[in-house]
Amino acid sequence: MILQRPIRKSFRNIAIAGISGRRFDIKIERGRFVSVRDAAAQAPASSASEPGTAAVFSHEELRLRTAAEEVDGTDLWISPGLIDLHTHMGWTDFDHADQAKRDSAEVEAMQADAFEATLRTGVTTVRDAGGLLPEAAKRLIRKYGHPLRVHNGSHMFGAADAQGLDYLKRKMDEVLASGADWIKIMATGGLGSPTEQVSDPILSDKEFAFLVRYAHEHGRRVFVHTWGGVTVDWAAEAGVESIEHGMFVTREQAERLAERNVAWVPTASIYRIAADPDGVLGLPPVIQERAMRAVEAHAHAVGYAKLAGVRLGFGTDYATPALHGRNLQEMDALALYGLSRAEIWHSATTGAAEILGRAHELGRIGEGLLADAALFAADPLAARSEEELRGSIVCVLTAAAADEWAGG
Ligand SMILES: [Zn+2]
Incomplete structure (x- = not known):
């Protein structure tokens, strides 16, 4: 109800x-x-x-x-x-190209179902990590009547945007005008990349630093998708608000993130689901294998974060009908990786509101x-x-x- x-x-x-x-x-x-x-x-x-x-x-x-x-x-x-700091409410399929095969009315109805399922499980606020424009979120809420509070990353700055600073400035102005209150940077690959290359930076260090600086100058917050490697150091140096995933973050990097007050949203459960041959995502074996390596590393990385005192945020990275509404599964994954239930609850309530910059009201x-x-x-x-x-x-x-x- x-x-x-x-x-x-x-x-x-x-x-x-x-x-x-x-x-x-x-x-x-x-x-x-x-x-x-x-x-x-x-x-x-x-x-x-x-x-x-x-x-x-x-x-x-x-x-x-x-x-x-x-x-x-x-x-x-x-x-x-509860606050889920990493969802994709606009997506309907694991492979985003599959959404293009659906007609727009079907996509919209599926998005509305996702809003309702998310609310029903006690999640009243999300930070959308890309794929849903602020205007689309408002239209969905008005039309279907599920008032999920959506903070919005809208565009994901990634490989297609590695075209130099002039291009990035134009693109940033466009994203800022769309009403996005967060800027999302895809700093490394993900399940689509071979594990040996997944930590390679996608943007140059100058492009990365520009995006963070420009966002902050315009009062926006920045979250960075990174599996690990040098972009974690860039994120700490630039003082972004949070990094996402981070399974290959080292002990030293975790300490640096804590020092710089950069929060970390591990999104632990999605990789366990992706690695499961019988899981709801039903991914090809090569992707399952990459996910399994992510899972093995994640348990250690979350341990380093806890030890170093990094602020951990609750986020799922859920993007498909079988997962929207099952957000609380992330709590079980975080518990497996050594967080107490009190720490997990904090990461999904008070701690998450602080990461959002909304602790005064949420x-x-x-x-x-x-x-x-x-x-x-x-x-x-x-x-x-x-x-x-x-x-x-x-x-x-x-x-x-x-x-x-x-x-x-
Ligand atoms: Zn994501």
Whole structure:
């Protein structure tokens, strides 16, 4: 169930995900948290509402209960809406060329389904990593009514743009005019490149530095697709906001990223899915093999990031109907690579909002913040798998209503 911008809503005696041993009374008005206080009536310590015990109400009962204006929050957990820092909401196929074979009405309907599936799984904000223009996102939201908050990279600066600084300036002006609030740089290859060459830079060091400088001069933030190699050093040196993937990042590079306060969005699960011969992507063996090498390296790289204290962000890189809505699988991959459930939750809420530059309005349950939220029938940080966590979602609240959506 998705509740859009309730005029007035309150929760009594509800737990906030990640805060143990306390319960809260929370009031929402017109899409904002207006009051978040310690619960007036604390449940007795012996009651069934203690975190970790099974819910005494059925999922359906809880769903009905949360539809009311005043909700008894006993047996419920609220979390800020989750933030996926790396999606491709405009894509419908793993190989982008396959999208061109579909007619435009079919593509649009699939994109609308992706918006809905993403919201239903508790993700209320995404950073689109390329392929969806800001205008297209707004049109989809208005027409189909799924008010996913989309931050937008629109164009991916890559191989086709390695044409010198004059060309890049013209192209940047075009992208800035499109309303993109992020600039995406494809600094290395990916699954399409042989592993031996995947870390080779795609743009020159001068072109890379120009893009970052020009973006920052125009108040835009920069995220850099890199599997590893020298472009990680360029990214740290230039002070980009985040690097993406980074499976071949070294221990020293991780320390440098931490020093320079550059965040890192590993997108760990997509490579596990790509490497799986029985996985939903069904990729050719040569791609599976490359993905497997990425997976082996990723576990180490995420370990270096954790050790060095790099700010890690939650992102999936999901781009196909079988994956949109399964975003929480990324949590299981990050857990396998050594992050605690609390660290993972932070990377998808408060930490992600900081990376977006939106910590003043997103990523926490706090007075004055936007009331994007997900409600769970069990402690979400105690869930052992994506299936369990997804199954415990009772309701998703959005601060925005699709019919008055202005974007951003
Ligand atoms: Zn991507």
